Amino acid sequence: MLRILRQIAKTGMRTEAPPAPADEMAKAARLQADVLRTLGRALAIRQVDAGSCNGCELEIHALGNPYYNIEGMGIRFVASPRHADMLLVTGPVSKHMAIALRRTYDATPEPKLVVAVGDCGCTGGIFGESYATLGRVSSVIPVDAEVPGCPPTPTALLQGILAAITARVAVAGDGESATPPPT
């Protein structure tokens, strides 16, 4: 199971209810409920840009705005891999970043989740593989979930993060309920 972290119960930001398209807001609200139900506590994410064009970073930043309010959902971005449950990795992995990415992965305590973000993170995207890039994130570290898109929308990012958590909780749950093999 993932490490127990303090639960963030943050009150709403100082903004009015944003006039958003209803389906987007409903989706975000549903996701928020899902994250809290699935995890029951805060999720710590370390973001690693392994070579992106910075477009994906703009959408990851957007997760913090009052529309998505990711902190209110119990998800926070942390400054060190040692405090992280999940790595959110963008970019085609440039060769110059491969070692730093590997080290960040190694420094993240088990069990850890990796979400590859963007067409570049999922497949190498428009940059592909070359003398300078290794393409997809999974060519360097194991990946649990992929969020395609160029860049993926904040809603898609939330769904991807949730998919990774849900998959992990399901696996861990199975493991715990499984009868130990006869000796």
Added chain:
Amino acid sequence: MDFSRLGLSAATLASAVPAVRVPVGSGQLVPACRVAHEQGAHLVALWASDERDRVGGTLVRVALQDASGLAVLEVAVPDLPDARYGDVSAVFPAAARMQRAAFDLVGVASEADDQRPWAWMASWPIDRYPLRRDFEASPKWEPGQEDYEFVRVAGDGVHEIPVGPVHAGIIEPGHFRFQIVGEKVLRLEERLCYTHKGIEKRFESMALADGCRLAGRVSGDSTVAYAWAYSQALEALAGLAVPPRALWLRALALERERIANHLGDLGYLGNDGGFAFGLAQFSRLREEVVRTNLAAFGHRLMMDLVVPGGVARDLDRDHAAAMVDEAKRVAAEVATLRGIYDEHDGLQDRFRTCGRVTPELAARLGLVGMAARASGQARDLRCDFAAAPWDALAVRKAGATGGDVAARVAVRFDELAESLRLVRSIVDHLPEGDVRTPVPDVPPHRLGLGYVEGWRGPVLVALEAGPGGTIRRCHPHDPSWANWPVLEHAVIGNIVPDFPLINKSFNLSYSGQDL
């Protein structure tokens, strides 16, 4: 620029702004730079191309700009082991890293003292040059680790703080080496190029028509500026006039990109200054603007909206009206927020005198774009070379002379307000008609230039076609090339905890400079 003193002649270049090509002999490069410098020119870009198959050597190009337009100096360097070209950084300091990158990628050396690698970081053999036409990558090359020679400051009580390449926040990767005494920064040295992903080489495997998508991903926060500059270069080569409505829609997209970036950064600047309220407010406004982009153009960042020949999507009446309403509302909210920022003593204490670049320093180092306008360098392509639609819009140039974080914040507020005005004006005067026209074939082996004032500064795209609609060479040039070295100066004498604030006030692109 007048080079007649040196007996040099200039030929007109296919370009979006007035531009000439000036072939120079190897001994004339630096003198020509000096002549240009005396006439008030600054460096825009320096790049090299492997032309051994055509002229028997490497072509080094130096793009300079003054009030009359662009001049591209071209020097052919023979394919000989000891051949060098003159050190342009002796006149224009910003050339230093460009020269180092040109060596790593094309294998052509300048006469500069600093011959450390820049784009190279041990992931390919040091004697292989990716932008040479006969370069072949080997799958055996592993990501490597270089031993970079940082410059050290000796002295009592001097400490070194290395930061990165992976940073604490959601930021692009790069390495910063601080030398400090107590809390004060004595020196900062940047090591960039961690996101080098072979963009220039990738262009050469693409068709001319497709290159625009890649250009739009050189620096995602400036996708409109890059796609437009690329399209301009291709259209200049094709001698193509784009439908007026398409030009106006491009301008609309460019201003919306400027609005979104300034909104985002003003929020983070408030936050870094200890005022989280600002981040919540500005990030909400930014989100609303990018949602309108999605509704109107099908993409939140407007990627792939600008295409060679026009724009990929027209704007309908409802979304046009929504943009006008939004611009009015956002302008009112931003005016209120500006008042709050201005009256917030804690914030102003952090902003004032912090990260100062004096107008003299800005001129000497060749600062460009929004940051330059905050340091007394009153240049803006939308005003200085006002082709359509800018000629009809009369853009008001922002400017300040303080050169500190406060000045960059003030310029961003002014530009934000102006861009919101421009959105309304563009929608009100949008010409009717087609938004896209087919791009005819372009002749190979000619240089075409695109040059667009993005939110961060001018984006240059230098494009050369190959036969049959291929790209022979494309060099996209980000304003961050010029401004990163200035950031090293801006932090001197400041305290380390102010670095994030100073850095954010410039918000330079890593991907755009790393390529």
